[in-house]
Amino acid sequence: MPRYAMVIDQRRCVGCMACVAACKTENNVPLGSFRTRVVEVVGGEFPNLRMELRSELCNHCENPPCAYNCPTGASYKESDGTVQIKRYKCVGCKACIAACPYEARYIDDKGVADKCSFCEHRIKQGKEPACVATCLGGSRIFGDLDDPNSPVSKILSEVGSSVLLKEAGTNPKVFYIRKLSKLE
Amino acid sequence: MEITITGANELTYPTLHIWNWMVSLYLFLGGVTAGLLIMSAIGNLRARNLRTEEKIDVIKAAMFAPFVLMAGMFFIWLDLERKLNSYWFFLSFSFTSPMSWGGWGLGLILPLSMLYALSVVPEEYRHWLKFDFLKNLSRWLNPHMTALARTVFALGIFLGIYTGILLSVFVARPLWNSSLLPVLFLTSALSTGAALIIIISKKKAAQLFFTKVDIWLISAEIIIIALFFLGHLTSTAPQRESVMPFFSYSHEYFVFGLSFILIAFFFPLALVMKLMHVQEEHHEQISGGSLFRMKLSAYMVLAGGFIIRLAWVYVGQISKLS
C-alpha cells in the first residue's frame, strides 16, 4: 500500500495561485470555500523585508483529529494513508471542522463536510493531483513516501523539511521545504 | 507580520464560525437536564418515604427532565447540516469521538429519563398521564424507582461531563482544550438544575434545600472559573491568547468582555442573595421581598449558565493554535 504525501517546496512558490483555482474547478468546490490556499507572510521593516509563501491544504495527518472526532465514521483514514470522507455517512455536525487545527475543512453546498482529498479520483487514474499538475512554480510535489524513488521521497532525503503545527501531534503528511528570502 | 491569504474558507476565516447559539442552547439544556436528573434523583431517593405533598417539587423536576432534554436535542439536530443522515449516529460507534458517545448517551438517557419520570409519578397524580398505557407503565415502574433514580443520577453526571468533554477534546481550539471545562460544565449543570427546581418549586423546604445546595455549587463554579482563567493565562501562548477576548473591550470583542462581566456579576450576586435568603429563613416567615430575591437569584444562575455556554462556544471558535 502506498503512503501518499505532498512536499511544498516553498522556495519555488511564486504566488501565482494556479493551484487554488485548479483545485476549485477540478473538485467543484463551492464559491467561498477552498480546499487549498496560499498564505503570504511578510515580516520586517522597509526596506529590510522577507517573504514567505506557503500553500496549505489538508495534511492527511497520520493522527487525524478530524477522523477521531467524527461521530459516524464518515471521516476516516484510508489504507493509502490519506484521510477521506464517506459522504453518505456525514451528518454535518462539523466536529471535524472544529477538530482540524489546519482549518482545512468546510461544509459543501450539500451540507457535507469536505476537504482536500489529495485528488483521490485522479491518483487512482495515475494522474497527479490537479494543484500539483498545474503548479507553475513546480513547488508542489506529490508521491508515495514508501517508495524511495518517488519524487517526494527523493526530495525529502535531500533537503530538510518541516511540518505545520508539529505541537498539535497530528503527524502531517504535507512537508514544507522552507527558505525565507534573505536580503543582502 | 503582514499576512494575506488567497483562498481562505469563509467558514473558518478569519475565525471559525461553525456553531452558533443553537449549540450553546443544546449544551445549556443538556446541562440543565443533567442537573435536574441528579438533583431530583437525590431528592427522590432522600424523600422516598415522605408524603407526595412534601416531595412534589422533586417529582416535578424529574418530569421536566425529558422535556428539557428533548428541547436540547432538537436544537443540536437543527444544527446538523445533513439532518436526514442523522440515523448514522446509531449505525456506528466511534470510541474516539465524544459526539458518538454523546449520541448513544442521549439515546440512552432520553428513554431512561422518561421511564424514571413515569416511575416517580405518585398514585394520586397518575391521572395526569393522558393514556392508559402510560398509567400502566407508571404503575409498573413505580417499584423500580430507586434503581431508576440511581441510574439517571449516574447518567446525569455523564451528561454534565459530556457537554464539557465535547468541547475540551479539540486540541485545535485552545480555549476549550482544558480538563477543567468538563468540571466547570458539570458544576454549572448542577447549579442550573438546582436553580430550575427552585423556580418551579412551591415548597419552602425544597427551595431552602436547593438554595443551600446552590450556594455550594456556585461557590465551586466561581472557583473553577477563576482556576480556568488562571490556568489559561499561565499556559502556552495560544491558550493565553484564547481567553483574551474576555478581557479586551475592543469593538469586535465587546460582547465577550460583556459576557465575562455578566458572569462575574451574576454568580457572586446570586450567591450573596442566596446567603441572605438562607439567613432570613431561619427566623422569619418568608417575605415577599425574600421570595422575589430567591427566584431572581435562581434566574440569574440560569442566565449565567446560558451565558457561559454562549461565551465559551463563540470565544472558543476564535481561539486557534497558531
Place this chain on the structure above:
Amino acid sequence: MGVTRRDFIKIAGAAVASSGMGACQLTPAALAAQAGSGPAETYVATNCEMCHWCCGLIAKVVDGKVVKLDGNPLHPNSRGKLCARGNSGIGLLYDPDRVKTPLIRTGSRGDGKYKKASWDEALNYVAEKMLSIKKVYGPEAMALFAVGSCSAHLAPLMAAFGSQNFGKPSFAQCRGARDVGYELTYGIIPGAPERVDLAKSKVTVLFGSHLGENVHNSQVQDFAAGIGAQAKLIVIDPRYSTAAGKAAYWLPIKPGTDMALMLAWINIIIKHELYDKEYVEQYTTGFEELKAAVADCTPEWAARETDLPVKQIIETVMEVARYRPNVCIHPGRHASWYGNDVQRSRCLAILTAILGSWGREGGLYLPTKASLKKSQGKEDFPIPEKKPIMDICGYPFASMAGLTNGSTTGLRDATITGKPYPIKGWMVMGTNILKAMPNEKETMDAINNLDLLVTAEVMPLDTAMVSDVILPSASYLEQFDDIGVERGYHLGVTMGRAAVQPLYESKDGYTIARELAKKLGLADYFPWESLEAKIKSQCKLWKIDYDELSKKGFMEMEGTEAPYITAENQPVFKTPSGKIELYSKRLEKAGFDPIPKYTPVEQPKEDYFRLIYGRSPVHSFTRTTNNPLLHDLFKENEVWISAKKAKALGVKHGQYVTLVNQDGVKSNRVKAKVTQRIREDCVYMVHGFSSSSKDLRNAYRKGADDQGLITRYAVDPICGATGMRVNFVKVVKEV
C-alpha cells in the same frame, strides 16, 4: 438590457443550492448547469484567451458542458499547466452576466438602456452607419480597436472596407515603446512571448516586471525554474513585489528614475571593463560614443537620483557582470511608464548587448529561423487615400517596421479634433478601451463625437455600455481559433477548436466579420463559410494534417530551434548597419538622443503620492473582474500605502479611503493596505477594478479604478505610446 433583474434572479436561483450554512454557495458545476446537454466526456484542444499569452489548453467537456480546463502539454506557452485565470475560464463561459443578444442603444449614451435586436437588425444598423460614414467622410473615418484572436478577422474586414486605422491598447499602452526600443537597437523585438531564457539564467534582473503577479504562464514557469536552480534575482521596484520577495537584492527605487540606475550600471560595466569585449566588437556599433555618453553617470549621481545606496548599486552590477553572459536583463512587457519609455527600453537593450547576453544561454535566446510563409485568401486590400493616422500623427516611430498597431491616442485625438481628418466610427472587439487608455474623459469626448460605436463583447464591460450597438461575442471556448504560426524557440503551428457551441445568441469572431462583410458588399474577402473551413484549406496549403493539428492543438516543427549563438548560428540584426546599434543614427536623424540620456521626471508635491499600478495574479485587466471564480479569489483591489505615511494620515489597514488626483478626480472608495512593502512617495493598486457597468454583479464599483485617476499621460515623442505613471494622488479618509 443584456441582463435584466429578472434574469439575474432566475440564473442565481438555478445556480444556488441551498444549505444550512445560510451562505450562498455557488459551485463551478452549478455555474455550468445552465448550458444544454450533449454527448459524454470529450477533450478539446484550443487556446486560452483569459490574457494575451495564448496558452494551449485542453477542455474537458462532459454532457455538453465544459467542466475543467488543463494546460496542453504540447503547447510551449502552457506546457501542461494553466495559471489561475486560465484555470477559471469556465467562469467566463458560464458567467450569468454575459451579453446574450445583440443590443441597440435606446437611451442616451451611458445610461444603459438598450433594446434586444436580431443579428440581422443589429448588423444592418452597423452596415448602414458604416456606409454612410464612408460616403460622407471616406472609409478612413472608420477605426478599429481590436485585440485577441478575433481581431484577426476584423482587421481584414476593415482593410477591405478601406481603412487601416487600427489601434491596440495592448500595444500602445503596453509593450509598444519597448518593442520600438529593441527594434531600434537590434532590428528585432524581444518577442511576445519574450525570448527570455529565465530557466537558465544565473542572474535575472527585473526592472518593474513583477513576475509572479504578472503571470504569463511559461515565463513564470521558467522564472521559478531559474529560482529553483539558484539564479540570483535582482529586483528593482518601488514596491516589495512577490518577485522582490524571492530576490537576493531588492532595490526600492524612486519611481521614474530607473534610467539613472541603468546608465550608471552601463558606465560601471564599461569603466571597469566588465563588458563582453569580443561580442561588443563583433556585433555592435557606437560603443565609443556610448562610453563617452555615460561617462558622467556615476554611482553617486545615480544614488542621488534613485534614492538607492551607492553600495547596493555597485554590488548588484558586479553580480550582473560576474555572471555574464548568462544573465537576463528582462526587457519588461508593460513599458508605457513615463513617456521616455523607448529610451529606457533602449538602456535595457544596450545593457543586454554589452553583457553579451542576446543570443546566449540564460540571456535572451534567438528566435527560430525557420518559417511558414504562404498565406491564402484575398489580400489585395484597397490602398487608403488618406494615410493611416499613425503614420501622420507626429510620432516618427509609431509604425516601425512590422509594428502596425500605432497610436491609440492618436486615433482618439483625431476623433476629438477632426484633424488630420475626421474619424466618425469605431469598431471595438476584445479590448475595453475606456479602461485601457489613459484619460477616460478624452475617450468619452471622442466617443461623443462618433456616429457609430459598435462593440463586440462577451461581457457587458465599460466600453460596451457606452456603445450604440453591442454584438454578443462567443468566448474563446465557444469558437475556433485561427491557425497561427508561432516563431519562438521552435517553429510551431497552432489552432483551436470550439469546446462547445456558442451560448445564447453569441457568434464567433469570424462569423461576425463575415456576416458584416456580406452586408458591406465585401463577401469576397471571406470565402470560407466557417473558420474551420478556412483552417482546413490553410492546412492543405501548408501540407499539415488537419485532423492531427486539430486534435493536438499545437504541432512543433522538430529541429527548428537555434537559440544560442554558435559559429554556424549567427544572429541577424535587421538594423540599417546590420549590427546592434548602441548608437542609433535613426533616432539621431529624427531629432532624438542617439544614446539615451537621463531626464528627471516630475516628483509628487507634498501630501501627494505617485500612483503606480500592476497586476493581481488572479485577474487580467478588467476582463476577469466579474468572473465568479476569480472574484472569489480577489474581490476588490486595495491601495497600498506605506505604514509610515498611513500613520501620519491616520489611515488604518483595511479602512476605506478615496484617492483624489492632481486634477481633482476622485476614485471610488478603496480599502487601504497599510504596509511596509512600499516606498513613502507612491501608492499602488491593481489595475482593472471598479467597473462602471451596472450589469456586472461582481465588478460594479468594487475597489478603485486606476485609469479614472490617470488623467495625465506622457506621450513618448518617439513612438506615441503613453506613459501612465505620471499622476499624483492624495489619500482621503472616507467619512
